Amino acid sequence: MTSTTGRSADPIPVLYTRHDLANLMASGLRLFEVCGGQSDFRMINMFPYAPHLAFWQTHYGGAAFGALVVSTGGGKVMGTEGNLRFLRKLKPDVLIGMPTFMYHVLHQAAEQGLHWENLRRIVLGGxxxxxxxRLKLRHLAAELGSPNADVLGVYGFTEAKMAWAECPFPRxxxxxxxxxxPDLGVIEIxxxxxxxxxxxxxPGEIVFTPLDARGTVLLRYRTGDFIDGGLTYEPCPHCGRSVPRLVGKISRSAEVKEMRLDKLKGTLVDFNQLEHVLDDVPGVGAWQVELRKRHDDPMEVDELVLHVQKTNGADEEHLVRDLNIRVVEQTEVHPNRVVFHCAEEMRELHGVxxxxxxxxxxxxxxxxSSATAGDSRSEQNEALNGAGATDKLEVAA
Ligand SMILES: [Zn+2]
Known part of the structure; x- marks a missing residue:
């Protein structure tokens, strides 16, 4: 059993029969193949050890593919330091895990001067x-001695009981x-x-129906995930595979939050866009957005605080100006403050x-005053991609 997570809603269990586990191996095998895996690659699975799709998809995929895969259990099981010990010892060709945790691990590896020339793939889910x-991770890989590492994304959600990958592509x-x-499930937009x-x-919302599932089966499951490029049936320009592909950026309706910027009415802020903005600002390494009440007073207005770890040598004044402009452009909300942190403080804030x-x-x-929007959002994403929005469990038609 895996499950969706969330304090605000009861977790929804998703059950696997032996038949489903065979399918989990089949989808995992394909995922490794699409990512251009090789049987002599050494791999580290850094997804959190939990009843979540990401960990088990990677575990079963590795077992089916027949390569060396070490599952560290992620940061909560052995910390960044424990994961780094495995990196030093194994010098893996492939790292698989969640983007933010990956960033912290590689950043720390670079800080410690680790030299590691055979990193071929960074595979990201969750x-x-x-x-x-992608750019930040490529830079870190280059710093470690692997300038040609591919950074590939994987998309999946608890209810699908499988995940889908990007193939390597030119920079x-x-x-x-x-x-x-297409033999295991139907995706509709x-x-x-x-x-x-x-x-x-x-563009539209992603809807999924499995074709060969047992155990928990959902028909025309609405994910609440929106994809801006939709579905294409053209052969892949990079690998030539003729399977259907989901193309473009995925955003989640759960990431739109209401903010009260004055005491009267709420403003809807799309944090999908804000995430892209913050990831793309030059000079910003890791970041965190904090929503709070002014003076911690429940009757007061909402505040948006940006916590930022600068990359080497970025000028603070310039960065604050740049961040303000970009955030206002995308969200029409002015950050109340920008607070700078070192890498260690940022890891602490992120709860690594x-x-x-x-x-x-x-x-x-x-x-x-704010329902539990923040909690549910961060928890949902503990599943492979966070589409475990339990309040969206509905049949499309
Ligand atoms: Zn391809």
Whole structure:
């Protein structure tokens, strides 16, 4: 059994029969193949050890693929230091894990002067993969001695009981999207308002129906995830596979939060966009967005605080100006302050080693005024991609 997570809603169990485990191996095998795995690669699975799809998909995929895969259990099981010990010892060709945790581990490895020339792939699941994050991870890999490492994204959600990967692609081109398994499930893209299926290549909400599942089976499961490039049936420009692919950026409706910037009415802020903005700002390493009440007074207005770890040598004044401009452009909300932190403080804020998933957006507003939007958001993402939005369990049509 795996499950969706969330304090605000009861976790929904997703059950696997032996047949489903065979499918989990089949999808895992394909995932490793799409990522260009080789049987002589050494791999480290840094997903948190938990009843979540990401960990088990990687475990079963590795078993089916037949390569050396060491599962560290992520930061909560052995900390960044424990994961680094494995890196030093194993010098893996492939690292698999969540983007923010990956960033912290590689940043610390670079700080410690680790030299490691054979890193070929960084495979990311559990959170969105922004262009900025790809770039940062490539820079860190280069610093470690592996300038050609591919950074690949994986998309999946608890209810699908499988995940789909990008194939390696040239740096100057766009990723080929998530390669689907049409014999194991049907993905549809719908207009979220009408529920109608949109033509291929059109944006919309991702809806999933498994074709060969037992145990827990959901029909036309609405993920609450939106993809801006939709579904394509053209052969992949990079690997030539002819399976359908999900292309473009994925965003989640759960990441739109209400903020009260004056005492009268709420403003809806799309944190999907804010995440992309923050990942893409030059000079910003890791970051955290904090929502709080002014003076911690529940009757007061909401505040948005940006916690930022600078990359080497960035000028603080310039960075604050840049951040203010970009955040206002995308969200129409002015950050109340920007607070700078060192890498260690940032790891502490993110809860590396304490949380299953790093806390990139935290909501410290009292729960009576803001519901539990912040909690549910961060917890949902503990599943492979966070689409375990239990309140969205509904049939599309
Ligand atoms: Zn491809």
């Amino acid at each position: 959170e969105k993969v922004s262009d900025g994050m 100057d081109q766009a990723p080929g999207g998530y390669h689907l398994y 719908i207009d979220p308002q009408s529920g109608e299926v949109v033509p291929s290549g059109h 080693g304490r949380q299953l998933k790093e806390q990139k957006i935290v909501d410290h507003r009292p729960s009576d």
